[in-house]
Amino acid sequence: MSTLLEVKNVTKRFGGLVANDDVSFSVGRGQIVGLIGPNGAGKTTMFNCVAGYFAPTQGEILLDGQAVHGLPPERCAQVGIGRTFQVARTFTSMTACENVMVGALMLSRNTAIARSKAMELLEFVGLARHADRAAGTLTVSEQRRLAVARALALKPKLLLMDEVMAGLNPTEVREAVDVVLKIRGQGISCLIVEHVLEGIMPIADRIVVLDYGKKIADGTPAQVSQDERVIAAYLGE
Numbered sequence: 001m002s003t004l005l006e007v008k009n010v011t012k013r014f015g016g017l018v019a020n021d022d023v024s025f026s027v028g029r030g031q032i033v034g035l036i037g038p039n040g041a042g043k044t045t046m047f048n049c050v051a052g053y054f055a056p057t058q059g060e061i062l063l064d065g066q067a068v069h070g071l072p073p074e075r076c077a078q079v080g081i082g083r084t085f086q087v088a089r090t091f092t093s094m095t096a097c098e099n100v101m102v103g104a105l106m107l108s109r110n111t112a113i114a115r116s117k118a119m120e121l122l123e124f125v126g127l128a129r130h131a132d133r134a135a136g137t138l139t140v141s142e143q144r145r146l147a148v149a150r151a152l153a154l155k156p157k158l159l160l161m162d163e164v165m166a167g168l169n170p171t172e173v174r175e176a177v178d179v180v181l182k183i184r185g186q187g188i189s190c191l192i193v194e195h196v197l198e199g200i201m202p203i204a205d206r207i208v209v210l211d212y213g214k215k216i217a218d219g220t221p222a223q224v225s226q227d228e229r230v231i232a233a234y235l236g237e
């Protein structure tokens with residue numbers, strides 16, 4: 001399996017605070033990798049570095065062997081890094097379909113093509129029947145899936161998903177898990193920040209654990225869940 005994303009010795013400082021401390025890990029093509037760790041561990045900061053919202057203070061980030069660190073978010077999106085946000089940034093008064101069209105229009109200026117692509121993606125995430133509803137009237141779970149559809153409209157090679165399962169009931173977590181598996185089924189790699197461990201552990205190929213900015217474990221879900229440092233980090237939370 002070839003490497004798609006490579007994070008090499010990334011450090012991100014905010015003044016004196018080291019949010020990511022010499023972190024290295026990789027995401028293989030078609031892999032689901034979970035990025036977990038207690039609150040404040042540096043997960044969102046790492047996402048922001050990979051997606052171009054922050055330039056790392058030190059270190060390198062490569063996609064398909066090409067350096068992407070320091071590129072602005074729109075360039076990262078163009079080279080194949082898609083993302084969803086922790087707080088879904090839905091355009092609430094626009095319909096679900098129009099929200100996804102916003103993504104699709106970045107690739108095609110033709111509204112008919114963008115609409116048909118948006119409908120295809122709404123079907124993919126199980127929201128086709130809500131296409132004409134104002135996005136703000138959808139449930140939290142549906143809005144998260146809408147955000148995923150919007151990110152997919154940009155045809156990412158790698159999709160970064162920030163807490164798509166938080167606050168969902170068990171049925172909704174299963175629906176979110178199914179969408180992640182379908183995304184991988186399309187050959188798209190997924191890097192997922194998640195506190196809902198029962199959602200991510202069964203489907204991740206690998207889990208990377210951060211604590212106080214440092215990587216403390218990296219392995220299969222079975223390996224990391226038995227790792228003493230991981231257990232201590234979570235018990236200490």
Ligand SMILES: Nc1ncnc2c1ncn2[C@@H]1O[C@H](COP(=O)(O)OP(=O)(O)OP(=O)(O)O)[C@@H](O)[C@H]1O
Nearest residue numbers: 014017018019037038039040041042043044045046
């Ligand atoms: N823009 C910023 N400016 C200053 N400090 C920041 C900034 N963003 C994050 N931090 C700090 O960096 C550290 C890591 O935060 P980050 O949000 O990456 O953690 P996290 O693992 O995503 O946490 P959570 O699970 O609570 O979302 C925290 O101490 C946080 O206060």
